[in-house]
Amino acid sequence: MQSTVKNVTAAVARARRALQRLGARRSTVQIAADTGIHQSQVSRLLRGQFHRISRNVQRLLAYAGKAQRAPLPQRKHAAKASVIRAALRTWDATPEGAQALVRLLRSVQDLRRGARAR
Secondary structure, eight states, X not given: OOOOOOOOOHHHHHHHHHHHHHHHHSOHHHHHHHHOOOHHHHHHHHTTOOSSOOHHHHHHHHXXXXXXXXXXXXXXXXXXXXXHHHHHHXXXXXXXXXXXXXXXXXXXXXHHHHHHHO
16 A cells, blocks of 8 residues: 655645634534535534645634624524524424414523523
């Protein structure tokens, strides 16, 4: 078996570390949705499986720089989308299930209002 070892440039090593840190902060699904890069490609790049700074690596590095401090409206939008996805995963797609889920959410809302009043 022939063993090949590729020399890794300093830039590639820095990019791998930056993308590894990004992967620790965000899910591959969220990064893929935000960048438009396919989730499997994002996963591969976050694991450091690249040998050159490709266009996708550049996009992820740019995203990593921006992702540290997302503006408040963007974070609120992402939070809202997360709540909607969670509710849709919970819902069984029946009218009765929808009513039950709405009752549950309203109960949580009432609990939060009661906690604020104290």
